[in-house]
Amino acid sequence: MRRLLLVVPLFVALCGPWLSASGDTLHGVSYDLGTGWLGTDFAGRDVWQQVLLGGRGLATVTVLATAGAYLLGVLWGLAAATSRRHLADELLMRPLDLLLAVPSLFLLLLLATLFPSGGLVWIVMLIHLPDIARLSRAAALEAAHSPVVEALRLQGESWWRTTVHHVGGSVARTLAADAGTRLTGTLYLAAAASFLGVGVPPDAADWAVMIERNRAGLLLNPWAVLAPALMIIMLSVGLNLSFDRALRKP
Amino acid sequence: MRPAGYVRRRLPLALAQVAAVASAVFLLAEVLPGDAAVVLAGDDPDPERIVRIRASLRLDRPLPERFAEWAGGLARGDFGESLVSGRPVLDLVLDALWPTVVLASATLAVLVPLSVWAGVTAALHEGGRFDRCLTAVGVALYAVPEFALAVVLIVAFGGLLPVTALGGLTPATLVLPVAVLVARPLCSLSRLVRAGMIDALASGYAVHASRLGVPERRVRYVHALPNAVAPAVQQLARTVDWLLGGVIIVEAVFVIPGLGTLLVDAVADRDLPVLQGLAVLFAATTVLVNLAADLAAFRSAPRA
Numbered sequence: 001m002r003r004l005l006l007v008v009p010l011f012v013a014l015c016g017p018w019l020s021a022s023g024d025t026l027h028g029v030s031y032d033l034g035t036g037w038l039g040t041d042f043a044g045r046d047v048w049q050q051v052l053l054g055g056r057g058l059a060t061v062t063v064l065a066t067a068g069a070y071l072l073g074v075l076w077g078l079a080a081a082t083s084r085r086h087l088a089d090e091l092l093m094r095p096l097d098l099l100l101a102v103p104s105l106f107l108l109l110l111l112a113t114l115f116p117s118g119g120l121v122w123i124v125m126l127i128h129l130p131d132i133a134r135l136s137r138a139a140a141l142e143a144a145h146s147p148v149v150e151a152l153r154l155q156g157e158s159w160w161r162t163t164v165h166h167v168g169g170s171v172a173r174t175l176a177a178d179a180g181t182r183l184t185g186t187l188y189l190a191a192a193a194s195f196l197g198v199g200v201p202p203d204a205a206d207w208a209v210m211i212e213r214n215r216a217g218l219l220l221n222p223w224a225v226l227a228p229a230l231m232i233i234m235l236s237v238g239l240n241l242s243f244d245r246a247l248r249k250p
Numbered sequence: 251m252r253p254a255g256y257v258r259r260r261l262p263l264a265l266a267q268v269a270a271v272a273s274a275v276f277l278l279a280e281v282l283p284g285d286a287a288v289v290l291a292g293d294d295p296d297p298e299r300i301v302r303i304r305a306s307l308r309l310d311r312p313l314p315e316r317f318a319e320w321a322g323g324l325a326r327g328d329f330g331e332s333l334v335s336g337r338p339v340l341d342l343v344l345d346a347l348w349p350t351v352v353l354a355s356a357t358l359a360v361l362v363p364l365s366v367w368a369g370v371t372a373a374l375h376e377g378g379r380f381d382r383c384l385t386a387v388g389v390a391l392y393a394v395p396e397f398a399l400a401v402v403l404i405v406a407f408g409g410l411l412p413v414t415a416l417g418g419l420t421p422a423t424l425v426l427p428v429a430v431l432v433a434r435p436l437c438s439l440s441r442l443v444r445a446g447m448i449d450a451l452a453s454g455y456a457v458h459a460s461r462l463g464v465p466e467r468r469v470r471y472v473h474a475l476p477n478a479v480a481p482a483v484q485q486l487a488r489t490v491d492w493l494l495g496g497v498i499i500v501e502a503v504f505v506i507p508g509l510g511t512l513l514v515d516a517v518a519d520r521d522l523p524v525l526q527g528l529a530v531l532f533a534a535t536t537v538l539v540n541l542a543a544d545l546a547a548f549r550s551a552p553r554a
Contacts, residue, residue: 098274101267101533105495106513110525113517114278184393191395192499196514211401215503222405229398237390244389 002245006238009231013055020052031220038223041214043203047224053205054228055235061190065124066183072125073132074168074175080133081140082149082163093137096130105192112198120199124189128182135178136171143170180243184236191232207232253545260544264537271533272526276320279522280313329527334519339527342512350508353500354493356424357431362486365436366479369443370470373478376448384444388437396496400430400503427500434496435489442485446478453477487543491536 033039038047080092099107104127111123143149144167152162194200194208202209207228214224304310323330329339372381391399403426450456451474459469501510509528516524 097267098270101271101536102529103491103494103532103536105498106528106532109498109513109517110275110529113520113522113525181393188393188395192397192495195395195397195499196502196517198517208395208397211397215401218401218404218408225401226405229401232398233394233402236393236395240389240393241386 002238002241004238005234006242009055009235009238010059012052012231013059013235016052016054017056020049031214031217031224033221033223038227039221041210041221041224042217047210047221047227050205050210051207051227051231054207054210055231057200057204057206058187058190058194058208058232061120061124062183062187065121065128065190066179066186068121068125069128069132069182069186070175070179073129074136074171075164076129076133077136077138078140078144078163078167078171081137081144082167093134096133099127099130104189108189108193109196109198112193120190120193123199124186124193127189128186132175132178132182136175139171139174140167143167177247180240180247183243184239187236187239253549256548257541257545260541264541267537268530268534272324272530273317273321275526275529276317279526324530329530330523332516332524333521339523342524343509343527343531346507346509346512348508349506350497350501350510353424353427353431353497353506353508356428357493360428361432361435361439361489364432365439365482366443366475368436368440369478369482370447370475372440372444373447373451374470381444384440388441391433392437394434396430396434396499397503399433400426400500403430404503423504427504427506430500430503431493431496435486435492439482439485439489442482443478446481447474450474450478483543483546487540490539494532494535 029035029040030042030044031040032044036046036048038051041047041050076092080089083089083092102110107127108123111126112120115123144163149162149166152166191208194204194206195212197209197212200206200209202213210228211225211232214221218225301310320330327340329343331338332342335342368384372378372384375381407426451470453474456469456474459473460466464473497508498510498513500506501508502514505511509531512524513528515521516528
């Protein structure tokens, strides 16, 4: 059950574009239940084809933004934890407190307005950065001031070797436990942003955009809204259940 | 430490945080190409027209002067005027505030008792059917985006309940939006209350109190519950962050003319003064709620 919830939307998202026969299939009539398998959408396009096409963008943004946020956030947190001056630590961490004072979806909309050409990936990345940096700094503090690291430093080992190899290794466990919620959090933000029309063209084949655009025809062809909504719900529920199970069995 | 001392120590920090967010938004808007005049000039900008608008908006004066003027206005409660409608930002925000406050307070009024009840019930019958159901549903629903949940609920119950609140919020129009808003935080809050309650009931003081013959009800609700709720109160503060985000989405889905709708419109029009006003309001709310939550946790389970 849990696997099914995850595998079905993932398969549609990743392989859908190959399965979709002809890209955008235009039938001409909006919200027509008679044509195609799931009827047509607001522009008279085949809903099933749109569902097949609409998951890959969301999945790509989610994975890229999560990976990018971890890469940058962990390095940031490690730099703060291993900095030997208190001032450097403060300079690295204090600005992030500002980002935490703003609700994340509001920050997303604000950044999207200020940088209309900036990609959704960068914006979502920036939103996750403070949390990850704080977490990895907290997890790295003890290891960073251990005798082993002092010894490595005295030996003249490079920053990369002491910090990333040695301290980073001890942070990995804490971060792995956090990765599942972070990934679903990213999916949530990316989907919400697309729904509000941020960072995606208004006629894009995207599950969240489909829901937004086809809402007007909810009574005429509910599948145009329900199919992508069910895909998103299945994906987030499946992701969460799978990560939860994986964490419980170490 | 006494609560008053705690607040006195935290308040300046909170004020500094809000001020910093406000200045950051002002400065970010400044460094970007294309100011309000370009937005106002429309699709076919005539350079001469832009210069004229810039002069009339006093945008042609040096940055420190404008920043001082803006910050001074902010301190007096003057947030400037909307670029699109020309109305004062404060009026726009106050108009949109009411539906959002109704929505948020209805959500909290349902959320808090329900999550405490669910968490305590699950903890009292740990491992039972209700407990297992709550855990499974909680994990599953935790990250479902509100808009996806909302459209499914509209399809399922739209025939029974009105789905837009353009005519004003009534108890009937509130049912679906509140149900959508409650779903996500309910999962995390009830699980935290459950975990806290299990720990508290197993702890030395609860066992000792039962041994002394203190009635079970009193042990549960007077001794264990306040300690069990402390971590959940902190999470509730994070919930307000979610709630503000959720409100933006839910207002868009259910067509409720609140702060979320104001925000989405301002984003679409690049209406920077409105955005700046909302940034100050949202940052102040988040900071104050966090402060209040820390204080409540401090009061309910005082520690050094």
